[in-house]
Amino acid sequence: MNTQDLDQAARDILARNDKGSYTIPTEGLYPYQWNWDSAFAAMGFAQFNPDRAWTEIDTLFSGQWDNGMVPHILFHRPDPGYFPGPDVWSGVGPIPSSGISQPPIAATMAKLVFGKDPDMGAKRMSPLFDRFVAWHQWFMEWRLDNGAVCITHPWEAGRDNAPDWDIGMRAINPVGVGDYTRRDTAHVDGSMRPTKWDYDRYLWLVQRGARLKWDEAAMIQDAPFRVADPTMTFTLLRANRDLAALGRALGRDVTQIEGWITTLEAGADTLWNPTIESYDGRDVPTGEWANSISNASFLCWYAGLPAAAMKPRLKSVMAGLTYGVPSLDPNDPRFDAKRYWRGPVWGIMNMLIGLGMDEQGMAEGQELRRTTADLIAEHGFSEYFDPTDGSPAGGKSFTWTAAVWLGWASPNARQA
Numbered sequence: 549m550n551t552q553d554l555d556q557a558a559r560d561i562l563a564r565n566d567k568g569s570y571t572i573p574t575e576g577l578y579p580y581q582w583n584w585d586s587a588f589a590a591m592g593f594a595q596f597n598p599d600r601a602w603t604e605i606d607t608l609f610s611g612q613w614d615n616g617m618v619p620h621i622l623f624h625r626p627d628p629g630y631f632p633g634p635d636v637w638s639g640v641g642p643i644p645s646s647g648i649s650q651p652p653i654a655a656t657m658a659k660l661v662f663g664k665d666p667d668m669g670a671k672r673m674s675p676l677f678d679r680f681v682a683w684h685q686w687f688m689e690w691r692l693d694n695g696a697v698c699i700t701h702p703w704e705a706g707r708d709n710a711p712d713w714d715i716g717m718r719a720i721n722p723v724g725v726g727d728y729t730r731r732d733t734a735h736v737d738g739s740m741r742p743t744k745w746d747y748d749r750y751l752w753l754v755q756r757g758a759r760l761k762w763d764e765a766a767m768i769q770d771a772p773f774r775v776a777d778p779t780m781t782f783t784l785l786r787a788n789r790d791l792a793a794l795g796r797a798l799g800r801d802v803t804q805i806e807g808w809i810t811t812l813e814a815g816a817d818t819l820w821n822p823t824i825e826s827y828d829g830r831d832v833p834t835g836e837w838a839n840s841i842s843n844a845s846f847l848c849w850y851a852g853l854p855a856a857a858m859k860p861r862l863k864s865v866m867a868g869l870t871y872g873v874p875s876l877d878p879n880d881p882r883f884d885a886k887r888y889w890r891g892p893v894w895g896i897m898n899m900l901i902g903l904g905m906d907e908q909g910m911a912e913g914q915e916l917r918r919t920t921a922d923l924i925a926e927h928g929f930s931e932y933f934d935p936t937d938g939s940p941a942g943g944k945s946f947t948w949t950a951a952v953w954l955g956w957a958s959p960n961a962r963q964a
Contacts, residue, residue: 551959554925558950558958561929562592565947566600570607570624574931574943577732579627583608583620583650584706585948587657588896592951594661595961601661602672605654609679611645615764616682618654619645620703631729632751638758647754647762648704651779652687653900655680655787659794660955666797674798680791681805687784688808690764693832695815697780700771701753702746705779705844707889709742710875711882712829712838716773719833722752741888749773774832778819782827782847783900785812789852816853826861841865841877842889843897849904862912871923872916873901874935885934886941892932895920895952902956921957924949 549557565572570581571589578585586608593601611622623634623644634644658676662669691698699705702713725748732741742750753773760766768774788808795802821828821837827845829838841861848855864879866872875889875897876882884890898920905913923938929949931942955961 549925554953555958555960558592558929558953559596561945561950562589562947562954564945565589567624569603570622571604571947573947574945576629577943579625579630581607581611581622581624583618584653584896587654588948588951590654591657591660592947592954594664595954598661598665598668601664602668605658605661605676606672608654609676611641611643612679612683613639613641613645616686617641617649618652618683620648620650620706621646632754636751636754636758638761640762646703647757648701649683649687650704651706651783652684652787653783655684655791655794656783659790662794662797670798673794677791677795677798677800680794684784684788684791684805684808687780688811690768691780692811692815693774693776693830694818695811695813696776696818696830697784697812697815698774698832699777699780700767700774701757702750702773705775705777707779707842707844707875708750709746709887710829710842710844710889711840711880712777712842712844713773713775714882715831715834715836715838716775717746717749720749720752720772722748725751725755771833775838776815776819776830776832777844778827778829778842778847779844781812781816781819782844782851782853785809785816785851785853786847786904788812813853816848816851825857827855827858840880840882843873843875843894843901846873846901847897847904849908849910850900851904852907854908859910859912869935871919871933871935871938873898875932878935885936886939888932888942891935892941893923893935893938894932895924895949895957899952899956917957920952921959924953924957929953 572579573582573585586604590601590604612618637646639645639647702708788805792802792805819827826841848858865877871893874891876891898916902913902916927938927940929946930940931946
């Protein structure tokens with residue numbers, strides 16, 4: 549297909565996955581509204597329908613809890629084909645939801661949407677601004693360790709089975725999880741998904757949170773899983789920079805947000821693993837490093853950090869690959885080219901990394917944009933891809949890959 553045909557195919561995917569006021573990632577595999585998927589969807593819609601983009605963000609915040617947390621899944625309509633559903637999660641928000649959050653990229657995507665039509669943006673963002681602040685404050689109150697942002701469940705980082713969590717996951721004995729039937733492997737080959745060993749522990753953590761009624765003060769006591777995470781730290785740092793910019797455009801006081809930026813910049817330093825000379829996940833209970841050079845490690849530039857020392861890491865990770873950036877260094881013995889976050893390339897991560905590279909004046913940003921465009925043009929709008937040959941993996945007709953094409957990878961997006 550030529551560029552125009554690919555642009556239309558991407559718009560068609562957004563339309564097909566559009567449920568009126570929110571977008572699902574793809575039919576079957578993910579039938580609800582996911583947090584950071586939805587933020588990418590808004591960015592994609594903004595390329596041709598800014599009003600619909602703002603509606604996507606409005607709907608995401610309709611599920612915000614009283615404590616400020618915006619859940620990672622909103623269960624707007626019943627769907628027995630998905631597990632674990634709202635009955636397992638027992639969320640305590642205004643609508644059925646999960647009990648954890650996801651990488652806070654929404655402020656950054658909202659800023660991109662705002663730029664498409666500033667007059668509309670001012671009207672739509674103004675009532676949302678305090679909601680964004682409350683969400684970011686929730687992270688600052690409940691998820692920090694020495695200024696770095698932690699996760700309390702692997703799903704919270706969006707990188708479900710990344711090796712960053714292996715230490716914390718091994719510390720969990722999933723007693724009492726019981727029998728369950730996974731639905732994801734009915735839609736996607738099991739070799740591309742987390743293992744049952746992973747899922748037992750995922751569910752044990754969900755059941756623990758539900759038992760404690762998702763009370764953050766209770767859950768932090770003797771927390772069995774808590775990992776200081778580059779994904780969360782870098783995305784929240786960037787989100788606070790963009791939320792402050794939006795606040796200034798709206799004439800709001802952003803002093804508190806500027807303080808958060810300073811805290812998170814210091815926290816990012818605590819994620820530098822000198823042994824592998826890379827940003828890395830740090831298991832909080834044990835203090836051990838994950839020793840994982842992941843695509844999240846390269847979000848440092850997206851976060852606004854110069855991080856010159858990461859450039860040699862990027863070169864070594866990309867060596868010999870047709871497509872990057874892989875979700876794990878191929879030189880790592882844990883690398884698996886098609887298993888979710890243990891090797892595959894993700895268009896969404898490439899976009900965030902590429903934006904950061906461009907802002908740091910790195911020529912690699914344009915090269916990453918070009919190779920991501922080639923990857924999608926040649927292999928379709930899949931959830932993720934094998935970095936060795938580009939073969940598609942995971943879900944098909946994926947919302948966020950279509951959005952990344954429209955808003956960043958397409959040659960027409962580059963001219964915008």
